[in-house]
Amino acid sequence: MNSKKRNKYAYFYITPFFIVFLIFSLFPILYSFVLSFCDMDVLSGKFTFVGMRNYQRLFESGYFFKSIGNTLLIWIMSIIPQLSIAFVLALILSNKWFRGRFLLRNIYYFPNLVTPVTIGLLFGAMFSYPGGAVNNIITMLGLEAVDFQNNQMLARMVIAIAICWKNFGFNIIYFTAGINSISDDVLEAAEVDGASNWQKITRITLPLMRPILIYVLVTSVIGGLQMFDESHLVFKSVPGDATVTMVKYLYDSAFERFQFGYAAAVAYGIFVIIIIASVFSLLVTKEKKDDYGEKKGRKGAGK
């Protein structure tokens, strides 16, 4: 009875959050949607309704699709080494005989805390031509200095390396937590049954880590498709805009070219791409689950 009377205070507690949410989160999203059907006059700042024209341009100009391609390329080049190195290192660090794991884990993780702006500048300077730190090593080895900035693929690769460097330590901690949550009993039982280390990893650790792997994959798709800072900062200009990611394209459209209506359409385009990518990665990882289930079932029946 008393508590029923108290329940009205809940509205008092949630009000500040929801007022801010409505004004600064929900309204801008809806407002962006309206603006995506408008064109802004640069001088007066007035918007006029243009219907689907912005979306038509999004599809026909090709620049947006190019930015999707750039984003995916950079993402793939960074996610594959990132997750595989992180997983191997997580396995290594979770070995009981391994000494110095605290120090190493901290070294691996620290790049994750560095300001993205600093990462952008740092990698831009390290991979500059001809006198960057990396090129100094290359020339010392007797090879020709490489102009990373003016080669489309290499420029993308540098950004991928920067992102990989920033994130792999985070994934190590994440994976380590997952590996530690696997009960020792299961692994001991496998050892008693004569399982090799490799079998333990592929038959027990990997399948049991599935939920965590899926989570990391999905969040990294969502995070990777929104990359901006590195693309904006590592290299000032790359031939053919090879490092312009989707969000960089959104930023340039709005704040360099002042086409706010079109930029709003780009934002919704990115949103659709992210939804598609998340659903796709969920479906892909779900199939794997059935695989494991089947194999296990078959094995059990065989015995």
Next chain:
Amino acid sequence: MKDKALTASKMKKYAARIVVYLFAIAVAVTAFYPFFVMIISATHDNYNIVAKINVLPGNQLAVNYARLTQNIELYRGIFNSVILAVAVTAVQNYFTAMAAYAFSKFEFKGRNVLFGVVMVAMMLPGQLGIIGFYKEIQALNLLNSYFTLIVPTIANCFAVFFYKQYLDGGLPNELLEAAVVDGCGELKIFHRIVIPLMVPALVTQGVMTFIGNWNSYLTPLIVLNDKKKMTLPLMIATVRDSTHADYGAQYVGMLVSVIPMVIVFCFASRIIMEKISIGAAVKG
């Protein structure tokens, strides 16, 4: 005979371990290398940075620093960033904890619908509303103000979700009922009972908010254009443009931007690792 086989398998085991150590250390060296370049290069003049591989520190740090601060008010940037990050951490976590408390401990009309809204909003990418946000801020005349960088951060759905999870398990209802019976006022319950019991969660989430805000770039970039109000990342980003090819000064700027994070990491590395691990445990 048997001994020989045993030592051979032992040898094999140790060889494998050495390979594993070498790999782990090689990755650590690679991961540290950019920091090494940053630190060493900050102490050399531009000729040395460009022309050769530097292993030992030079003596040009003070000169590089002087050239950097000629163009940029570094301390103002650090000061601005600290003020902003502290304010955002305090304001965001206070109000999200409040909302989470309501969702966790009260039965009210629309609770499930509203919490569903929070969950859906959590999935939305941050850039979706950025054009509308900018135009709205411009119309409200709030460009170039810290209000715009502080207050909107209250709408952090992740924090509400995290705190609700914590309160569901960590705050017994009996405690609150006892406080009500004793005639404790509502806000007093929140401030004297709920907040103190939430300290572990507040610290964890607070460290994350602080780091995230310290590193944030896109929003300050579009909101602020007054040089006096710029945050450290914005200033560091302008170093390259304002110093042209002055790598010595650039490296000093990067070094300065990393030092605060080293300090945070020294005090909070355990908290950060735990927060990430909690995430893994929830998903696992």
